[in-house]
Amino acid sequence: MSIFTSFFQWISGQAIVFIFFSKSAEIAIVGLQASGKTSFVNVIGSGQWSEDVVPTVGFIFRKVLEFTHDPHSCFSSHIGSQGQRYTQDMGRCGPTQVSFNVGALLPRGRRDSVSPLARYRPDAHQTSPSDLLSTRPTQVPPTTTLTLFLHLTLKAEKFNTARFELHQLLSQSALGGVPLLVLGNKNDLDGHVPVKDLIRDLQLDKIMDRPVSCYSCSMKSQHNLDIVLQWLSGRSH
Numbered sequence: 001m002s003i004f005t006s007f008f009q010w011i012s013g014q015a016i017v018f019i020f021f022s023k024s025a026e027i028a029i030v031g032l033q034a035s036g037k038t039s040f041v042n043v044i045g046s047g048q049w050s051e052d053v054v055p056t057v058g059f060i061f062r063k064v065l066e067f068t069h070d071p072h073s074c075f076s077s078h079i080g081s082q083g084q085r086y087t088q089d090m091g092r093c094g095p096t097q098v099s100f101n102v103g104a105l106l107p108r109g110r111r112d113s114v115s116p117l118a119r120y121r122p123d124a125h126q127t128s129p130s131d132l133l134s135t136r137p138t139q140v141p142p143t144t145t146l147t148l149f150l151h152l153t154l155k156a157e158k159f160n161t162a163r164f165e166l167h168q169l170l171s172q173s174a175l176g177g178v179p180l181l182v183l184g185n186k187n188d189l190d191g192h193v194p195v196k197d198l199i200r201d202l203q204l205d206k207i208m209d210r211p212v213s214c215y216s217c218s219m220k221s222q223h224n225l226d227i228v229l230q231w232l233s234g235r236s237h
């Protein structure tokens with residue numbers, strides 16, 4: 001049993017409040033297909049790593065951790081007719097609820113593309129995959145953190161596209177000032193790029209209008225997950 005799993009079981013059993021007491025976090029997770037977004041949510045939600053992950057279709061919203069005193073505040077998710085998980089905003093976040101918002105932004109058949117990253121619309125309330133393209137903004141709780149997932153085994157030329165789209169995304173007014181956490185995942189695999197190259201290639205050092213952090217990590221080995229959770233909880237309020 002890994003240290004992280006033991007730690008998770010301990011806080012699940014006793015005191016999630018140690019990390020998230022009186023805090024809420026709306027964490028939007030975007031990233032390349034198969035970069036590990038769902039694995040991240042699974043690992044932090046259940047402490048379990050699994051090789052078997054179903055590719056996300058549409059937009060997932062899932063409560064990962066919840067510790068709320070407010071019976072009227074909740075979000076719910078449900079499985080759509082084709083297996084999509086849709087978001088339902090049922091009210092405001094509770095004072096100690098931590099929610100993880102997971103977006104899979106690449107349509108089927110375009111596994112190598114990174115362009116749909118720019119389709120993420122933080123000001124829109126996604127109720128179906130097609131709503132990702134909707135121009136009608138509706139109210140959602142403010143995003144407190146944007147987390148971008150990349151796999152560190154990405155081919156070099158893909159970083160240019162990823163950089164362009166990341167900076168496009170950050171220029172959206174709804175994300176103004178929102179802290180950015182960039183996670184280079186799968187560092188357990190041979191040939192992964194060092195995190196300093198990720199910072200350089202994505203020009204993270206040029207982002208001045210928000211807190212930015214970048215870590216190399218692995219959902220499989222759970223390397224750096226403790227630091228990531230610490231970072232995210234530090235941005236909750």
Ligand SMILES: Nc1nc2c(ncn2[C@@H]2O[C@H](COP(=O)(O)OP(=O)(O)OP(=O)(O)O)[C@@H](O)[C@H]2O)c(=O)[nH]1
Nearest residue numbers: 033034035036037038039051053055056218219220
């Ligand atoms: N070696 C290794 N494999 C990983 C890691 N994280 C995820 N994977 C694998 O990568 C594949 C894709 O992981 P997902 O969690 O589905 O990635 P995703 O970003 O949610 O993918 P989509 O939903 O298709 O956008 C799965 O086979 C995972 O088991 C990691 O840290 N190391």
